[in-house]
Amino acid sequence: MKKSVLIPIVSLTASPLYAQTLPAPIVYGHINKEILYVDQKKEMGYSKLSNIVDVQNAETRLGARGLIPVNESIQTTYNIMLGLDSSNNCTSSGAGTGRIRLRNADVSFITPYGTVFGGQLAEITTVPGIFLDPLITTGVGSAGVDTGAYIKNAASISLGYLERGRPDQIGYKTPEWKGLQYSTAVYKLAVLTNPATSGLYNLGNDDDLVDDNTLSTTTFSGFSTAHRPATRWNNLLGFKHKFNDQLSMYSNIAYSKLSSRVFDTYRDYYVLASLTYGEFTVAGQYTNLKKEYNGAFTSGDDSKKTKENDMYQASLKWTRGIHTLATTYAHKSISGPSKDAIWTANSDLGKYTQYALGYLYQIHKNVNLRATYAHYIIETDKVAKTANWENTANMFSVGTFLTF
Numbered sequence: 001m002k003k004s005v006l007i008p009i010v011s012l013t014a015s016p017l018y019a020q021t022l023p024a025p026i027v028y029g030h031i032n033k034e035i036l037y038v039d040q041k042k043e044m045g046y047s048k049l050s051n052i053v054d055v056q057n058a059e060t061r062l063g064a065r066g067l068i069p070v071n072e073s074i075q076t077t078y079n080i081m082l083g084l085d086s087s088n089n090c091t092s093s094g095a096g097t098g099r100i101r102l103r104n105a106d107v108s109f110i111t112p113y114g115t116v117f118g119g120q121l122a123e124i125t126t127v128p129g130i131f132l133d134p135l136i137t138t139g140v141g142s143a144g145v146d147t148g149a150y151i152k153n154a155a156s157i158s159l160g161y162l163e164r165g166r167p168d169q170i171g172y173k174t175p176e177w178k179g180l181q182y183s184t185a186v187y188k189l190a191v192l193t194n195p196a197t198s199g200l201y202n203l204g205n206d207d208d209l210v211d212d213n214t215l216s217t218t219t220f221s222g223f224s225t226a227h228r229p230a231t232r233w234n235n236l237l238g239f240k241h242k243f244n245d246q247l248s249m250y251s252n253i254a255y256s257k258l259s260s261r262v263f264d265t266y267r268d269y270y271v272l273a274s275l276t277y278g279e280f281t282v283a284g285q286y287t288n289l290k291k292e293y294n295g296a297f298t299s300g301d302d303s304k305k306t307k308e309n310d311m312y313q314a315s316l317k318w319t320r321g322i323h324t325l326a327t328t329y330a331h332k333s334i335s336g337p338s339k340d341a342i343w344t345a346n347s348d349l350g351k352y353t354q355y356a357l358g359y360l361y362q363i364h365k366n367v368n369l370r371a372t373y374a375h376y377i378i379e380t381d382k383v384a385k386t387a388n389w390e391n392t393a394n395m396f397s398v399g400t401f402l403t404f
Contacts, residue, residue: 022068023066023067023068024066025064025065025066025078026064026065026066027062027063027064028062028063028064028065028403028404029060029061029062029063029081029403029404030058030060030061030401030402030403030404031060031400031401031402032054032055032058032059032060032137032399032400032401032402033052033053033054033055033060033399033400034050034052034053034055034138034139034397034398034399035049035050035051035052035053035397035398035399036049036050036053036139036146036150036395036396036397037049037050037395037396037397038050038150038151038393038394038395038396039393039394039395040151040152040376040391040392040393040394041390041391041392041393050150051087053087054084054085054086054087054088055137055138055139055146055399055401056085056087056088056139056145056146056149057136057137057138057139057141057143057144057145057146058136058137058138058141058401059083059084059085059088060083060084060085060086061081061082061083061084061103062081062082062084063079063080063081063082063103063104064079064080064081065077065078065079065080066078070109073111073112074109074110074111075109075110076107076108076109076110077107077108077110078106078107078108079104079105079106079107079121080102080104080105080106081102081103081104081105082100082101082102082103083099083100083101083102083103084100085099085101102120103120103166104119104120104121104122104166105119105120105121106118106119106120106121107119112175113175114172114173114174114175115172115173116170116171116172117170117171117172117173117185118169118170118171119168119169120166120167120168120169121166121169122165122166123164123165123166123167123169123185123234124171124183124184124185124234124236124254125162125164125234125235125236125254125256125270126161126162126163126164126165128236128238128252128254128272128285129142129160129161129162129163129270129272129285129287129313130143130163132161132272132274132283132284132285132313132315133160133313133315133328134281134315134317134324134326134328134358135315135326135328135356135358135372137368137401138358138370138372138397138399139372139374139395139397139399140328140354140356140358140372140373140374140395140397142159142160142161142313142328142330142354143157143158143159143160143161143163144156144157144158144159144160144163144330144332144352144354145157145163147159147354147374147376147393147395150395151376151378151391151393151395152391152393153378153389153390153391154352154376154378154391154393155332155352158309158311158332159311159313159330159331159332159352159354160285160311160312160313160328160329160330160331160332160354161270161285161287161311161313162268162270162287162289162311167187167189167232168187168188169185169186169187170185170186170187171183171184171185171186171234172184172185179239179240179241180237180238180239181237181238181239182235182236182237182238183234183235183236183237183238184233184234184235184236185233185234186231186232186233186234187231187232188229188230188231189229189230189231189232189258189260190229190230229260230258230259230260230262230263231258231259231260232256232257232258232259233256233257233258233259234254234255234256235254235255235256236252236253236254237252237253237254238250238251238252239251239252246277246278247275247276247277248275248276249273249274249275249276250273250274251271251272251273251274252270252271252272252273253269253270253271253272254269254270255267255268255269256268256269261294262293262294263291263292263293263294264292264293264294265290265291265292265306266290266291266292267289267290268287268288268289268290268309269287269288270285270286270287270288270311271285271286272284272285272286273285279318279319279320280316280317280318281315281316281317281319282314282315282316282317283314283315283317284312284313284314284315285311285312285313285314286310286311286312287309287310287311287312288308288309288310288311289308289309289311290306290307290308290309291306291307291308292306293306306336307334307335307336307349308334308335308336309332309333309334310331310332310333310335311330311331311332311333312329312330312331312332313328313329313330313331314328314329315327315328315329316328322361322362322363323359323360323361323362324358324359324360324361324362325358325359325360326357326358326360327355327356327357327358328354328355328356328357328358329353329354329355329356330353330354330356331351331352331353331354332351332352332353333350333351333352334349334350334351335349336349349380350378350379350380350389351377351378351379351380352376352377352378352379353376353377353379354374354375354376354377355374355375356372356373356374356375357372357373357374358370358371358372358373359371359372366402366403366404367400367401367402367403368400368401368402368403369398369399369400370398370399370400370401371396371397371398372395372396372397373394373395373396373397374393374394374395375392375393375394376391376392376393376394376395377391377392378390378391378392
């Protein structure tokens with residue numbers, strides 16, 4: 001249970017301005033664990049049966065959030081959250097010593113004219129895709145992080161939609177009007193490496209873009225060239241409507257653009273919709289991402305510098321009391337100049353498809369047991385189809401999700 005108490009703020013002076021009582025932070029979090037069994041065509045040299053592992057799509061976390069009334073019309077909210085993945089030590093050794101990272105550190109100012117927010121938090125265009133997926137807290141979520149870790153040659157991330165994590169950003173949300181709300185946010189990035197010398201990089205991993213706000217031209221460790229700055233601008237328009245006690249809907253469109261001298265074009269857009277009728281919810285999303293490198297940063301002719309992603313996720317969920325049954329579909333298709341040696345050596349051109357089924361049993365309002373199954377298919381558009389590239393896999397899991 002989330003805890004909230006009142007803490008007196010004692011002034012260091014006698015001024016009544018500081019002699020106030022503010023609500024204490026609400027401490028919250030969850031523990032998310034599973035046991036996996038992975039049977040795949042191309043083995044990776046480890047056991048099919050895992051230890052008890054953290055679910056990387058929704059890792060174990062601990063946070064604190066709160067609200068501070070500024071005056072009658074303005075409220076300030078804050079949130080800080082840590083990711084606590086005991087199965088991940090951020091190395092390739094798999095030693096499992098665990099790691100702690102900052103997930104969120106943000107503040108918002110809520111006014112009658114909208115909300116201004118800033119800090120490290122999830123991209124506004126990523127959040128709707130997360131909530132569209134009924135199996136996101138399991139290893140078969142459409143974010144694709146767990147399958148990328150356990151299935152050979154799987155897409156490492158962003159299987160059914162774009163999952164870009166939690167950059168430092170500043171943004172604004174309008175007040176909701178008749179179900180409509182517009183949000184926008186902007187943040188700075190840096191392109192670490194040089195495509196002209198190192199190849200054109202994995203489209204699913206944002207081409208070595210990192211959250212970086214330095215104003216200098218400092219050379220990054222391990223790279224001979226100075227960082228190339230970039231700016232991403234996200235726009236989101238959502239609409240929700242409740243027709244009656246049984247029928248409701250939610251829809252969303254988004255457009256993002258990245259500006260950098262490395263790219264002539266770098267933009268993405270998506271459309272999504274969710275419809276709930278009684279115990280059933282059906283939802284779907286289509287995302288398109290296109291990148292066109294500047295000729296100064298590519299090798300070969302101009303026809304070999306564009307890559308494009310198409311991503312789909314769809315789901316059907318049935319909930320009755322403490323029982324939830326859901327089936328999902330996630331697909332990612334990456335196209336590009338597959339005959340170029342640099343692309344075939346460094347990219348992930350191909351098709352990645354996952355069909356998943358999950359059963360969730362709510363034994364307590366804070367404790368959820370679940371079992372999932374996924375069938376994963378990997379195809380490639382590479383000219384040189386090596387014996388280790390294409391793959392099929394079946395992944396089973398049982399686990400528990402505890403919130404507090």
